[in-house]
Every structure is written in C-alpha cells, then in structure tokens.
Amino acid sequence: MKYLPDVQTLEQGLNYLAQVIKWRMDYHFSSNGHKVPMPSSPDGWLTGETPLTRFIHKHQLNTAEQLTLLMALAPHLQPDFFDCLITANLPQAGDYPQIGGWRGKAHRGFLPTGETVLFMLGGNQFAERLRLQQLFSEEHLFARDRVLYLDSPTDGEPLMSGKLVMVPDYIDLFTQGHFSRPHFSINFPAQRITTEMEWEDLVLNAQTLQQIHDLKAWITYGPTILYDWNMKKKLKLGYRALFYGPPGTGKTLTASLLGKYTGKDVYKIDISMVVSKFIGETEKNLANLFARAESKDWILFFDEADALFGKRTNVRDAHDKYANQEVSYLLQRIENYDGLVILSSNFKSNIDEAFIRRFQSIIQFPMPNSKERLQLWQMAFPFQVKLAETVDLPKLSAGYELSGSDILNVIQYCCLQALQRGDATIYQEDLLHAIKRELSKAGKIM
The missing domain is CATH 3.40.50.300 (P-loop containing nucleotide triphosphate hydrolases)
Known part of the structure; x- marks a missing residue:
C-alpha cells in the first residue's frame, strides 16, 4: 500500500518544530527568565496515513526522534526555516556556538548540525545532551536504516559539529510519497x-x-x-x-x-x-x-x-x-x-x-512436460499470424523438449521468416528448422 505525501501534515510538522525552536530560544536567551514547558505535539498531526506519519508510527518514534527527523527535513521544505526562527529570537548579533549550524556553498541559509539538535532539545542540561547523542549512534534506527546521519566533522572538531544530513531516498519518500529509484552504477550494480x-x-x-x-x-x-x-x-x-x-x-x-x-x-x-x-x-x-x-x-x-x-x-x-x-x-x-x-x-x-x-x-522450476509445452506453443503465437494446416503443435510438443524461452525464440524466428516472405503464415517446415536451430545452440542434435 502506498501513502501519498500530505501538505497539511508537513506544514503541521514544521509548525510544531517552529514552536519548539521559538520556545528554546526564548527559554535560553530571554532576559526575564521566562520558563514554560516545551510545547507538546499538536493534536491531529500524526493521524493521517502519509509516508511521514506512517514512518513515525511504524517505528514508534518518541518526541526527540520526531523533532530530529523534522530538523533534518525542514531545509528541504523551507530553505529559510531556521534563519527566520533563530535570527528573529537572538538578543543581538554575534556568534552563538551552542546553536551549531553551518552554511553551504550553493545554499546560503542556516543548516542544522548535531549541536543544533542537542541545543534545541536539551539546552544546557548536560545529562540530557549526552542522552540525545544516542540519536546518532550506529545502533539507532536512523543510522541502521540509513535515514539520517551526522557527517564526519574535520579532524579534531567535536563530533556533534557534524552536519545533520537526511538521505535523499527519505527526502523523496516524505515529500514525494515514494523512494527514488537508483541508477545502475558501481554503487548499485x-x-x-x-x-x-x-x-x-x-x-x-x-x-x-x-x-x-x-x-x-x-x-x-x-x-x-x-x-x-x-x-x-x-x-x-x-x-x-x-x-x-x-x-x-x-x-x-x-x-x-x-x-x-x-x-x-x-x-x-x-x-x-x-x-x-x-x-x-x-x-x-x-x-x-x-x-x-x-x-x-x-x-x-x-x-x-x-x-x-x-x-x-x-x-x-x-x-x-x-x-x-x-x-x-x-x-x-x-x-x-x-x-x-x-x-x-x-x-x-x-x-x-x-x-x-x-x-x-x-x-x-523443471523443464515443462509435453502437456505444458503444448500450452506454451498455443499461447505464444501472435494473433496476426496464421498457422498452416500442416502445423502439428501436439506432435511438436511431444517430440521436442524445449523450455518456454526456447519456444519463444523459435516463434520469433519463424515470424521474422514469414515477414521476409511477405506473408503472415507459419509452416511446419519453418518450425522444424527453427527448432533445429535452437537445439544446436545448446549443442543438441535434432
């Protein structure tokens, strides 16, 4: 069963993630010390049968896993998603290494890293940040099923500074409703x-x-x-x-x-x-x-x-x-x-x-017996050709042990011969010659 992508579900997911990011920015940088609980998942956004909701339900993703999935997906849905939320909620211009992030060469918007995930979900809570790092372990579903991963940072830099990358197959699944089909290559032979x-x-x-x-x-x-x-x-x-x-x-x-x-x-x-x-x-x-x-x-x-x-x-x-x-x-x-x-x-x-x-x-898959060979002969001829009265399919079926593929090769050859003659009639002699030709390919004598 295929599940089509749903714009409303994706929008609800981004709105939920936006609320969490705004809450974290306010919680961390607000001068008045405003403290409220993290926003809960909105009602109804996981009720539809879409590729994203199906994936979440199938693997029973918890809140942290759902939000990590959304953070990896967000730039592919809205290029300025993080810029709008983070810049608007910073107290002043400057570097904030605790938020993480990076900017690409072609894409100039803010892109998340592992540090971004830890900050948005764990803040400055040391124990929670350590726990959240398990999201990127080799044993986790995300890595095991190649859903998303952290790109390896430059030698000597913190592991969590690696780029948060969603595998293209899953971008296609969540946004287009199907996995992309791979091209034939050495990586996928x-x-x-x-x-x-x-x-x-x-x-x-x-x-x-x-x-x-x-x-x-x-x-x-x-x-x-x-x-x-x-x-x-x-x-x-x-x-x-x-x-x-x-x-x-x-x-x-x-x-x-x-x-x-x-x-x-x-x-x-x-x-x-x-x-x-x-x-x-x-x-x-x-x-x-x-x-x-x-x-x-x-x-x-x-x-x-x-x-x-x-x-x-x-x-x-x-x-x-x-x-x-x-x-x-x-x-x-x-x-x-x-x-x-x-x-x-x-x-x-x-x-x-x-x-x-x-x-x-x-x-x-054994070689067909004579009864099955007769059925193959009868089914294989195109309706445009006519069998001459001399053609004896039961005799051919009983006398020559051919596979289904062999029979198709024989009929193809006979059809070509008929077209070269300028008619659409298959004769017994055509079939016998083609059978002999087919058997000789396998080193058999008619």
Whole structure:
C-alpha cells in the first residue's frame, strides 16, 4: 500500500518544530527568565496515513526522534526555516556556538548540525545532551536504516559539529510519497526489471505454482505478521527464496510477476559488477548494494547466483580463505536484509548448504512436460499470424523438449521468416528448422 505525501501534515510538522525552536530560544536567551514547558505535539498531526506519519508510527518514534527527523527535513521544505526562527529570537548579533549550524556553498541559509539538535532539545542540561547523542549512534534506527546521519566533522572538531544530513531516498519518500529509484552504477550494480506478461502467461506445474503463490502471500501479509501481530521479536526480518532449474523455465519472469502484482520494485543484480578479484572489494560492493536497498521494500533478484553463493572450498591458499570469507559475509548480510531476496541457479546443489538452511522457500522450476509445452506453443503465437494446416503443435510438443524461452525464440524466428516472405503464415517446415536451430545452440542434435 502506498501513502501519498500530505501538505497539511508537513506544514503541521514544521509548525510544531517552529514552536519548539521559538520556545528554546526564548527559554535560553530571554532576559526575564521566562520558563514554560516545551510545547507538546499538536493534536491531529500524526493521524493521517502519509509516508511521514506512517514512518513515525511504524517505528514508534518518541518526541526527540520526531523533532530530529523534522530538523533534518525542514531545509528541504523551507530553505529559510531556521534563519527566520533563530535570527528573529537572538538578543543581538554575534556568534552563538551552542546553536551549531553551518552554511553551504550553493545554499546560503542556516543548516542544522548535531549541536543544533542537542541545543534545541536539551539546552544546557548536560545529562540530557549526552542522552540525545544516542540519536546518532550506529545502533539507532536512523543510522541502521540509513535515514539520517551526522557527517564526519574535520579532524579534531567535536563530533556533534557534524552536519545533520537526511538521505535523499527519505527526502523523496516524505515529500514525494515514494523512494527514488537508483541508477545502475558501481554503487548499485542492479537494474529494475519489469514485465508486461500476466500470471496466466506463466506455465508451470501445480506444485511450483502453489509455492509461488505462498511466496506472494508472504510479500503481501509479511508486514502484518511482523508488525501488527508483533512477531518481529520472534521472526527474522525479510524472506529468502531459492529458484532453481534449467535456463528458460520462468525464474526471472516469476520474480518480475511477483513485483508486478505486489507493487514492489524488482532489481536484478549484475553479479559481474559485484564480484571482484581484489580482496575486500566484493564485500564492499555488496555492502553498498544492501545499504541502498535496506528498508525500501525492494525485491533483490540474484540471477545465476552460483558465482556468489556457491559452495565454500577447502582452504588451500589465501585466495580460498578470502573466497570463503565472502560467502560468510553474504550469509550474514542476506539474513539481515529486511526484504525479499531471491537467488536463482540452474542447480540446487551448486548453492552452499549454509544458505540452503536459511531459505524459507526452495522452488524448483523443471523443464515443462509435453502437456505444458503444448500450452506454451498455443499461447505464444501472435494473433496476426496464421498457422498452416500442416502445423502439428501436439506432435511438436511431444517430440521436442524445449523450455518456454526456447519456444519463444523459435516463434520469433519463424515470424521474422514469414515477414521476409511477405506473408503472415507459419509452416511446419519453418518450425522444424527453427527448432533445429535452437537445439544446436545448446549443442543438441535434432
């Protein structure tokens, strides 16, 4: 389910933060010693179903966490937000290091730092300021899910002087209603895959189809079990599945359909860009990949996964040692990923047993039998072509063991031949020639 951004909710959030900042400035700098409690959260601003309110409710953010989130988001909504509030409430011009802040090169307005957060929420209370620093620890949700962080300051400067930075993905989520889609690069070596096909186009045996529908059920209802039914403490986040079987039997199509019918983006990992001969580079590439995908609800599809998830070897030299370390790192990383990870392989036996034990679902995609092949043949021809009377699809289905992908290749070739002849008729001879051509690609003799 997608939650659209709501202008009113964002405005209410900024108004609440503005009240807190004004209160802190007045509390700290007022000459008359005016002391009143921090303003409480306004009624109604967290009642709507928007990306921001959904995030706050899902993670049960307390007041300090909500206000920190708003401070990181505020400059992206109103560039002069802090300048208007801070400058207007200072007793006189000058430097006030306790407020923190910095100014960028292109953006000339006040931008918050960790010191800004500590001052606005903790003032001069030493114990409270120390407690608030936990907001920026590696164990906190903000860092763990890469929501926001403090940029590392120059060597020797206080840690809290680091810039308060919200990750662009979450800026897009809170302001546009969706995570930004990453571009294919060395930092994210994966491409989004889609399909125009439907479930009806997927021809598989009944057992495989049932397992796929079970997997679809987890994608749909997993969050309910984890969060609404409070099973998060007992179950591991995420789900791990193995698709195995010969090429062309529907593994990639199934992954694409799962994304299409559950509203999830599916990213196919380019393993050639992940694996590196240099020690430590493979782990680094994987760390970047998983960090970007964390908490995005994306489906990660590792095609031909043997290169990454293959069996560990006996240690004979340093190369074997580090190769095994890569597998151990992968084992830990896919187990901690909070979304769906699908591994695809031609053979189940090629995958390390340590991964096999951690899969919640292992689905075989066998070569279609003659009945399924006939169904594939019948469904695959475009309606614009005509089959000659000599075409015998049942005979072709019974006589030639082809995958769904093979059959599509045959029909594509035959359609091209028909167009070159200037007609739209497919003949038995066309099909037999194309089948022979397809089998020869795999080193088979017709």
